[in-house]
Amino acid sequence: MINLQTSDYQNILLKLQDFHAIFYNSWKMSKPFFSDSISTACVTFDENGKFLKFIFNKSFWEECSEYEKLFVICHETLHVILNHGTRFKDCKNNKIANTAMDLAINHSLINRFGFCRELMKLSDDLCWIDKFFDASIPDDENAEKYYSLLLKDNSETDFKGNSFDQHEFINEDSTQDFKNFIEQLDKVVSNEDKVSIKNFLNNHDGKIAGFGAADYFNIEPKNAKPKKKWESIIKKWCLRSYSQTELESTTWYKPARRTSLVLSDLFLPSDDLFYDFHYSENKVNVLFFLDTSGSCISLRNRFFTAAASLSPQKFIVDLFCFDTQVYATNLTEKRIYGGGGTSFGIIEEFIKQNYPKYPKIIFVMTDGLGDKINPEKPKNWHWFINHDGNFNFTKNFIYSYIPKECNVYDLSNFL
Numbered sequence: 001m002i003n004l005q006t007s008d009y010q011n012i013l014l015k016l017q018d019f020h021a022i023f024y025n026s027w028k029m030s031k032p033f034f035s036d037s038i039s040t041a042c043v044t045f046d047e048n049g050k051f052l053k054f055i056f057n058k059s060f061w062e063e064c065s066e067y068e069k070l071f072v073i074c075h076e077t078l079h080v081i082l083n084h085g086t087r088f089k090d091c092k093n094n095k096i097a098n099t100a101m102d103l104a105i106n107h108s109l110i111n112r113f114g115f116c117r118e119l120m121k122l123s124d125d126l127c128w129i130d131k132f133f134d135a136s137i138p139d140d141e142n143a144e145k146y147y148s149l150l151l152k153d154n155s156e157t158d159f160k161g162n163s164f165d166q167h168e169f170i171n172e173d174s175t176q177d178f179k180n181f182i183e184q185l186d187k188v189v190s191n192e193d194k195v196s197i198k199n200f201l202n203n204h205d206g207k208i209a210g211f212g213a214a215d216y217f218n219i220e221p222k223n224a225k226p227k228k229k230w231e232s233i234i235k236k237w238c239l240r241s242y243s244q245t246e247l248e249s250t251t252w253y254k255p256a257r258r259t260s261l262v263l264s265d266l267f268l269p270s271d272d273l274f275y276d277f278h279y280s281e282n283k284v285n286v287l288f289f290l291d292t293s294g295s296c297i298s299l300r301n302r303f304f305t306a307a308a309s310l311s312p313q314k315f316i317v318d319l320f321c322f323d324t325q326v327y328a329t330n331l332t333e334k335r336i337y338g339g340g341g342t343s344f345g346i347i348e349e350f351i352k353q354n355y356p357k358y359p360k361i362i363f364v365m366t367d368g369l370g371d372k373i374n375p376e377k378p379k380n381w382h383w384f385i386n387h388d389g390n391f392n393f394t395k396n397f398i399y400s401y402i403p404k405e406c407n408v409y410d411l412s413n414f415l
Contacts, residue, residue: 291366
Protein backbone atom coordinates (compact mmCIF):
# COMPACT_ATOMS: atom_id res chain seq x y z
CA MET A 1 0.00 0.00 0.00
CA ILE A 2 1.15 3.57 -0.75
CA ASN A 3 0.07 6.57 1.32
CA LEU A 4 -1.66 9.51 -0.33
CA GLN A 5 0.65 12.53 -0.52
CA THR A 6 0.25 15.04 2.30
CA SER A 7 -0.46 17.93 -0.09
CA ASP A 8 -3.30 15.98 -1.75
CA TYR A 9 -4.67 14.96 1.63
CA GLN A 10 -4.72 18.56 2.92
CA ASN A 11 -6.28 19.90 -0.28
CA ILE A 12 -9.09 17.35 -0.03
CA LEU A 13 -9.56 18.18 3.64
CA LEU A 14 -10.00 21.84 2.73
CA LYS A 15 -12.62 21.11 0.06
CA LEU A 16 -14.68 18.60 2.07
CA GLN A 17 -15.79 21.24 4.56
CA ASP A 18 -17.96 22.75 1.81
CA PHE A 19 -20.22 19.68 1.96
CA HIS A 20 -20.51 18.83 5.68
CA ALA A 21 -18.39 18.57 8.83
CA ILE A 22 -19.16 14.83 8.92
CA PHE A 23 -17.06 14.35 5.77
CA TYR A 24 -14.33 16.77 6.83
CA ASN A 25 -13.85 15.14 10.24
CA SER A 26 -14.13 11.57 8.93
CA TRP A 27 -11.40 12.28 6.37
CA LYS A 28 -9.33 13.96 9.06
CA MET A 29 -9.63 10.78 11.15
CA SER A 30 -8.63 8.59 8.19
CA LYS A 31 -5.55 6.99 6.68
CA PRO A 32 -5.87 6.85 2.87
CA PHE A 33 -3.89 4.34 0.82
CA PHE A 34 -3.38 3.21 -2.76
CA SER A 35 -3.62 -0.50 -3.47
CA ASP A 36 -3.82 -2.70 -6.56
CA SER A 37 -5.86 -5.23 -4.60
CA ILE A 38 -9.07 -3.33 -5.42
CA SER A 39 -10.36 -2.00 -8.73
CA THR A 40 -11.91 1.30 -7.56
CA ALA A 41 -12.39 2.31 -3.91
CA CYS A 42 -13.42 0.98 -0.54
CA VAL A 43 -13.41 1.89 3.14
CA THR A 44 -12.85 -0.13 6.28
CA PHE A 45 -12.03 0.36 9.95
CA ASP A 46 -8.66 0.08 11.63
CA GLU A 47 -8.27 -2.71 14.14
CA ASN A 48 -9.80 -0.68 17.00
CA GLY A 49 -12.33 1.41 15.08
CA LYS A 50 -10.49 4.63 15.94
CA PHE A 51 -9.98 5.75 12.35
CA LEU A 52 -10.99 4.85 8.80
CA LYS A 53 -8.91 3.32 6.05
CA PHE A 54 -9.79 4.71 2.63
CA ILE A 55 -8.29 2.47 -0.04
CA PHE A 56 -8.14 3.54 -3.69
CA ASN A 57 -6.90 1.92 -6.85
CA LYS A 58 -4.28 4.39 -8.04
CA SER A 59 -5.33 4.31 -11.71
CA PHE A 60 -8.97 4.84 -10.77
CA TRP A 61 -8.01 7.70 -8.45
CA GLU A 62 -5.92 9.49 -11.06
CA GLU A 63 -8.69 9.23 -13.66
CA CYS A 64 -11.14 11.00 -11.33
CA SER A 65 -11.48 14.77 -11.40
CA GLU A 66 -11.06 16.62 -8.12
CA TYR A 67 -14.85 16.91 -7.82
CA GLU A 68 -15.26 13.17 -8.43
CA LYS A 69 -12.63 12.37 -5.78
CA LEU A 70 -14.62 14.37 -3.25
CA PHE A 71 -17.79 12.52 -4.26
CA VAL A 72 -16.08 9.14 -3.87
CA ILE A 73 -14.77 10.04 -0.40
CA CYS A 74 -18.19 11.26 0.73
CA HIS A 75 -19.82 8.16 -0.77
CA GLU A 76 -17.50 5.87 1.20
CA THR A 77 -17.98 7.93 4.36
CA LEU A 78 -21.75 7.53 4.20
CA HIS A 79 -21.37 3.75 3.97
CA VAL A 80 -19.66 3.99 7.36
CA ILE A 81 -21.89 6.64 8.95
CA LEU A 82 -25.00 4.68 7.93
CA ASN A 83 -23.44 1.44 9.24
CA HIS A 84 -24.23 -0.45 6.04
CA GLY A 85 -21.79 -3.25 6.86
CA THR A 86 -23.75 -4.42 9.89
CA ARG A 87 -27.17 -3.62 8.49
CA PHE A 88 -26.73 -5.82 5.40
CA LYS A 89 -24.45 -8.57 6.70
CA ASP A 90 -27.27 -11.13 6.71
CA CYS A 91 -28.96 -10.17 3.43
CA LYS A 92 -29.82 -12.89 0.92
CA ASN A 93 -28.49 -11.14 -2.19
CA ASN A 94 -25.27 -9.14 -1.81
CA LYS A 95 -25.34 -7.78 -5.36
CA ILE A 96 -28.79 -6.28 -4.92
CA ALA A 97 -27.84 -5.04 -1.43
CA ASN A 98 -24.78 -3.23 -2.84
CA THR A 99 -26.91 -1.49 -5.44
CA ALA A 100 -29.56 -0.54 -2.84
CA MET A 101 -26.93 1.01 -0.57
CA ASP A 102 -25.45 2.99 -3.46
CA LEU A 103 -28.86 4.24 -4.57
CA ALA A 104 -29.54 5.65 -1.10
CA ILE A 105 -26.08 7.20 -0.80
CA ASN A 106 -25.75 8.69 -4.30
CA HIS A 107 -29.09 10.47 -4.18
CA SER A 108 -28.39 11.66 -0.64
CA LEU A 109 -25.16 13.28 -1.82
CA ILE A 110 -27.14 15.09 -4.52
CA ASN A 111 -30.28 15.96 -2.53
CA ARG A 112 -28.82 16.64 0.89
CA PHE A 113 -25.14 17.55 0.52
CA GLY A 114 -24.97 19.67 -2.62
CA PHE A 115 -23.23 17.49 -5.22
CA CYS A 116 -24.31 17.77 -8.85
CA ARG A 117 -24.75 14.61 -10.94
CA GLU A 118 -24.12 16.42 -14.21
CA LEU A 119 -20.64 17.56 -13.14
CA MET A 120 -19.25 14.02 -13.01
CA LYS A 121 -18.15 11.82 -15.89
CA LEU A 122 -18.16 9.10 -13.27
CA SER A 123 -21.91 9.53 -13.07
CA ASP A 124 -22.52 7.06 -15.91
CA ASP A 125 -21.03 4.28 -13.78
CA LEU A 126 -23.06 5.07 -10.67
CA CYS A 127 -26.39 3.73 -9.46
CA TRP A 128 -29.37 6.06 -9.90
CA ILE A 129 -33.09 5.57 -9.33
CA ASP A 130 -33.96 6.24 -12.99
CA LYS A 131 -31.81 3.29 -14.05
CA PHE A 132 -33.98 0.86 -12.10
CA PHE A 133 -37.39 2.38 -11.43
CA ASP A 134 -39.99 4.62 -12.98
CA ALA A 135 -40.78 8.11 -11.71
CA SER A 136 -43.19 6.81 -9.05
CA ILE A 137 -40.30 5.67 -6.83
CA PRO A 138 -38.87 8.54 -4.72
CA ASP A 139 -35.14 9.16 -4.54
CA ASP A 140 -34.97 9.81 -0.79
CA GLU A 141 -35.63 6.34 0.66
CA ASN A 142 -33.25 4.34 2.83
CA ALA A 143 -31.25 1.38 1.51
CA GLU A 144 -33.56 -1.24 3.04
CA LYS A 145 -36.49 0.16 1.07
CA TYR A 146 -34.58 0.00 -2.21
CA TYR A 147 -33.35 -3.50 -1.38
CA SER A 148 -36.89 -4.79 -0.92
CA LEU A 149 -38.05 -3.14 -4.17
CA LEU A 150 -35.13 -4.49 -6.18
CA LEU A 151 -35.45 -7.95 -4.66
CA LYS A 152 -39.15 -8.02 -5.54
CA ASP A 153 -38.54 -7.17 -9.20
CA ASN A 154 -35.35 -9.15 -9.85
CA SER A 155 -33.94 -12.60 -9.40
CA GLU A 156 -30.31 -13.18 -8.44
CA THR A 157 -29.43 -14.27 -11.97
CA ASP A 158 -31.07 -11.52 -14.03
CA PHE A 159 -30.19 -8.49 -11.89
CA LYS A 160 -28.23 -5.94 -13.94
CA GLY A 161 -27.19 -3.58 -11.15
CA ASN A 162 -23.60 -2.65 -10.47
CA SER A 163 -21.76 -0.79 -7.74
CA PHE A 164 -18.68 1.25 -8.64
CA ASP A 165 -17.02 0.65 -5.26
CA GLN A 166 -16.30 -2.50 -3.30
CA HIS A 167 -18.34 -3.21 -0.18
CA GLU A 168 -17.00 -6.55 0.96
CA PHE A 169 -14.56 -4.83 3.30
CA ILE A 170 -17.42 -3.60 5.49
CA ASN A 171 -19.78 -6.57 4.94
CA GLU A 172 -18.99 -8.10 8.28
CA ASP A 173 -20.13 -7.76 11.88
CA SER A 174 -18.40 -4.46 12.53
CA THR A 175 -20.83 -3.15 15.14
CA GLN A 176 -18.19 -2.48 17.78
CA ASP A 177 -15.79 -0.87 15.29
CA PHE A 178 -18.62 1.34 14.07
CA LYS A 179 -19.51 2.33 17.61
CA ASN A 180 -15.88 3.12 18.48
CA PHE A 181 -15.44 5.27 15.39
CA ILE A 182 -18.68 7.21 15.87
CA GLU A 183 -17.75 7.88 19.51
CA GLN A 184 -14.46 9.37 18.30
CA LEU A 185 -16.32 11.40 15.68
CA ASP A 186 -18.77 12.61 18.31
CA LYS A 187 -15.92 14.34 20.15
CA VAL A 188 -14.90 16.55 17.22
CA VAL A 189 -18.17 17.33 15.42
CA SER A 190 -19.96 20.39 16.78
CA ASN A 191 -23.41 20.14 18.32
CA GLU A 192 -24.69 22.42 15.56
CA ASP A 193 -23.45 20.03 12.85
CA LYS A 194 -24.87 16.98 14.64
CA VAL A 195 -28.28 18.61 14.82
CA SER A 196 -28.12 19.62 11.15
CA ILE A 197 -27.61 16.02 10.04
CA LYS A 198 -29.77 14.23 12.62
CA ASN A 199 -32.93 14.05 10.48
CA PHE A 200 -30.99 12.64 7.55
CA LEU A 201 -29.43 9.95 9.72
CA ASN A 202 -32.75 9.01 11.28
CA ASN A 203 -34.44 8.75 7.86
CA HIS A 204 -31.71 6.47 6.53
CA ASP A 205 -30.92 4.22 9.49
CA GLY A 206 -33.26 1.44 8.40
CA LYS A 207 -35.55 2.13 11.36
CA ILE A 208 -33.44 -0.16 13.53
CA ALA A 209 -32.54 1.41 16.87
CA GLY A 210 -28.83 1.45 17.65
CA PHE A 211 -27.76 0.95 14.04
CA GLY A 212 -27.32 4.60 13.04
CA ALA A 213 -24.78 7.27 13.92
CA ALA A 214 -27.50 9.50 15.41
CA ASP A 215 -27.94 6.93 18.19
CA TYR A 216 -24.34 7.47 19.29
CA PHE A 217 -24.03 11.23 18.83
CA ASN A 218 -24.23 13.18 22.07
CA ILE A 219 -26.47 16.10 21.13
CA GLU A 220 -26.97 18.82 23.73
CA PRO A 221 -30.61 19.44 24.75
CA LYS A 222 -32.36 22.51 23.36
CA ASN A 223 -32.66 24.07 26.82
CA ALA A 224 -28.88 24.08 27.23
CA LYS A 225 -27.37 27.52 27.60
CA PRO A 226 -27.05 28.88 24.05
CA LYS A 227 -23.58 29.63 22.78
CA LYS A 228 -22.66 32.84 21.04
CA LYS A 229 -20.98 32.87 17.67
CA TRP A 230 -17.31 33.79 17.85
CA GLU A 231 -17.91 36.32 15.07
CA SER A 232 -19.71 38.43 17.69
CA ILE A 233 -16.37 39.04 19.39
CA ILE A 234 -14.92 40.30 16.12
CA LYS A 235 -17.79 42.72 15.64
CA LYS A 236 -17.59 43.96 19.24
CA TRP A 237 -13.87 44.69 19.23
CA CYS A 238 -13.87 46.22 15.77
CA LEU A 239 -16.71 48.60 16.60
CA ARG A 240 -15.04 49.50 19.88
CA SER A 241 -11.78 50.28 18.10
CA TYR A 242 -13.61 52.34 15.52
CA SER A 243 -15.37 54.38 18.21
CA GLN A 244 -12.05 55.11 19.88
CA THR A 245 -10.52 56.26 16.61
CA GLU A 246 -13.54 58.39 15.95
CA LEU A 247 -13.31 60.11 19.35
CA GLU A 248 -9.59 60.70 19.05
CA SER A 249 -10.00 62.89 15.96
CA THR A 250 -10.70 66.63 16.28
CA THR A 251 -14.26 67.65 15.50
CA TRP A 252 -15.00 70.71 13.35
CA TYR A 253 -18.39 72.17 12.57
CA LYS A 254 -19.99 75.35 11.35
CA PRO A 255 -21.00 77.89 14.05
CA ALA A 256 -24.61 78.35 15.11
CA ARG A 257 -26.89 80.54 13.03
CA ARG A 258 -26.77 83.40 15.57
CA THR A 259 -23.02 83.80 14.97
CA SER A 260 -23.04 83.05 11.28
CA LEU A 261 -23.28 86.69 10.24
CA VAL A 262 -20.08 87.39 12.09
CA LEU A 263 -18.24 84.19 11.29
CA SER A 264 -19.83 83.29 7.98
CA ASP A 265 -17.02 81.25 6.45
CA LEU A 266 -15.21 79.99 9.52
CA PHE A 267 -15.17 76.54 11.08
CA LEU A 268 -14.31 76.37 14.77
CA PRO A 269 -13.06 73.51 16.94
CA SER A 270 -15.80 72.25 19.25
CA ASP A 271 -16.20 70.05 22.32
CA ASP A 272 -19.51 68.80 20.94
CA LEU A 273 -19.54 65.68 18.76
CA PHE A 274 -20.57 66.10 15.17
CA TYR A 275 -20.20 62.96 13.08
CA ASP A 276 -18.98 64.02 9.71
CA PHE A 277 -17.49 60.68 8.63
CA HIS A 278 -14.39 60.98 6.50
CA TYR A 279 -13.77 57.25 6.40
CA SER A 280 -10.65 57.43 4.27
CA GLU A 281 -8.94 59.26 7.13
CA ASN A 282 -10.43 57.40 10.10
CA LYS A 283 -10.53 53.79 8.95
CA VAL A 284 -9.33 51.18 11.42
CA ASN A 285 -6.85 48.63 10.10
CA VAL A 286 -7.94 45.08 11.02
CA LEU A 287 -5.72 42.07 10.34
CA PHE A 288 -6.96 38.48 10.11
CA PHE A 289 -4.56 35.51 10.21
CA LEU A 290 -5.62 31.89 9.62
CA ASP A 291 -3.37 29.02 10.68
CA THR A 292 -3.26 26.59 7.72
CA SER A 293 -1.24 23.87 9.42
CA GLY A 294 -4.29 21.59 9.76
CA SER A 295 -7.06 21.83 12.35
CA CYS A 296 -8.07 25.42 11.59
CA ILE A 297 -8.75 24.79 7.90
CA SER A 298 -12.31 23.97 9.00
CA LEU A 299 -12.68 27.65 9.93
CA ARG A 300 -11.95 28.77 6.37
CA ASN A 301 -15.48 29.79 5.40
CA ARG A 302 -16.19 31.55 8.69
CA PHE A 303 -12.80 33.25 8.53
CA PHE A 304 -13.74 34.90 5.22
CA THR A 305 -17.35 35.51 6.28
CA ALA A 306 -16.27 37.31 9.46
CA ALA A 307 -13.88 39.53 7.51
CA ALA A 308 -16.55 40.31 4.90
CA SER A 309 -18.98 41.41 7.63
CA LEU A 310 -16.90 44.50 8.44
CA SER A 311 -17.87 47.66 6.62
CA PRO A 312 -15.24 48.70 4.04
CA GLN A 313 -16.23 52.30 4.78
CA LYS A 314 -15.03 51.96 8.37
CA PHE A 315 -12.33 49.29 8.23
CA ILE A 316 -9.32 48.34 6.15
CA VAL A 317 -9.35 44.54 6.35
CA ASP A 318 -6.19 42.64 5.45
CA LEU A 319 -6.34 38.82 5.25
CA PHE A 320 -3.46 36.38 5.62
CA CYS A 321 -2.74 32.69 5.97
CA PHE A 322 0.30 31.46 7.84
CA ASP A 323 2.34 28.39 8.65
CA THR A 324 6.06 29.16 8.91
CA GLN A 325 5.48 32.00 6.44
CA VAL A 326 2.78 34.62 5.93
CA TYR A 327 0.71 34.56 2.73
CA ALA A 328 -1.65 37.33 1.61
CA THR A 329 -5.16 36.34 0.53
CA ASN A 330 -8.37 38.26 -0.17
CA LEU A 331 -12.15 38.14 -0.08
CA THR A 332 -12.46 37.86 -3.85
CA GLU A 333 -10.60 34.61 -4.44
CA LYS A 334 -10.78 33.26 -0.87
CA ARG A 335 -7.74 31.12 -1.44
CA ILE A 336 -5.82 29.32 1.29
CA TYR A 337 -2.05 28.96 1.17
CA GLY A 338 0.52 27.06 3.19
CA GLY A 339 0.02 23.88 5.19
CA GLY A 340 3.39 23.28 6.83
CA GLY A 341 4.41 23.82 10.45
CA THR A 342 3.28 26.74 12.60
CA SER A 343 5.14 29.86 13.68
CA PHE A 344 3.50 32.66 15.67
CA GLY A 345 6.63 34.79 15.82
CA ILE A 346 6.61 35.14 12.03
CA ILE A 347 3.33 37.11 12.27
CA GLU A 348 4.85 39.78 14.52
CA GLU A 349 7.88 40.04 12.23
CA PHE A 350 5.60 40.43 9.22
CA ILE A 351 3.57 43.17 10.92
CA LYS A 352 6.64 45.19 11.89
CA GLN A 353 8.06 44.94 8.38
CA ASN A 354 4.84 45.91 6.59
CA TYR A 355 2.88 48.22 8.93
CA PRO A 356 4.59 51.48 10.00
CA LYS A 357 1.63 52.12 12.33
CA TYR A 358 0.95 49.12 14.56
CA PRO A 359 -2.56 47.73 13.81
CA LYS A 360 -5.23 48.38 16.43
CA ILE A 361 -6.74 44.93 16.14
CA ILE A 362 -5.32 41.56 15.05
CA PHE A 363 -7.31 38.31 14.92
CA VAL A 364 -5.58 34.92 14.77
CA MET A 365 -7.34 31.57 14.25
CA THR A 366 -5.07 28.70 15.31
CA ASP A 367 -4.88 25.41 17.19
CA GLY A 368 -2.51 27.08 19.67
CA LEU A 369 0.50 24.94 18.79
CA GLY A 370 3.38 27.09 17.58
CA ASP A 371 6.44 28.96 18.77
CA LYS A 372 6.61 31.74 21.35
CA ILE A 373 5.54 35.23 20.33
CA ASN A 374 6.19 38.56 22.06
CA PRO A 375 4.01 41.14 20.30
CA GLU A 376 4.71 44.84 20.75
CA LYS A 377 1.08 45.51 21.73
CA PRO A 378 -0.36 42.23 23.08
CA LYS A 379 -3.71 43.79 24.01
CA ASN A 380 -4.36 44.39 20.30
CA TRP A 381 -4.23 40.63 19.65
CA HIS A 382 -7.22 38.28 19.75
CA TRP A 383 -6.49 34.55 19.57
CA PHE A 384 -9.23 32.03 18.70
CA ILE A 385 -8.00 28.57 19.71
CA ASN A 386 -9.51 25.63 17.83
CA HIS A 387 -8.08 22.63 19.69
CA ASP A 388 -10.55 20.29 17.92
CA GLY A 389 -10.45 17.71 20.72
CA ASN A 390 -6.81 16.87 19.97
CA PHE A 391 -5.42 18.04 23.30
CA ASN A 392 -6.68 19.17 26.67
CA PHE A 393 -7.07 22.92 26.27
CA THR A 394 -5.70 24.89 29.22
CA LYS A 395 -4.79 28.55 29.32
CA ASN A 396 -1.52 27.70 31.09
CA PHE A 397 -0.54 25.66 28.05
CA ILE A 398 -1.55 28.41 25.61
CA TYR A 399 0.21 31.07 27.67
CA SER A 400 3.50 29.22 27.27
CA TYR A 401 3.36 30.50 23.66
CA ILE A 402 1.10 33.54 23.84
CA PRO A 403 1.44 36.42 26.38
CA LYS A 404 -1.27 36.60 29.05
CA GLU A 405 -1.97 40.20 28.06
CA CYS A 406 -3.48 38.97 24.78
CA ASN A 407 -7.18 38.18 24.43
CA VAL A 408 -7.57 34.39 24.18
CA TYR A 409 -10.79 32.53 23.34
CA ASP A 410 -11.52 28.80 23.37
CA LEU A 411 -13.62 28.16 20.24
CA SER A 412 -15.30 25.15 21.88
CA ASN A 413 -17.21 27.69 24.00
CA PHE A 414 -18.74 29.24 20.87
CA LEU A 415 -20.90 28.11 17.97
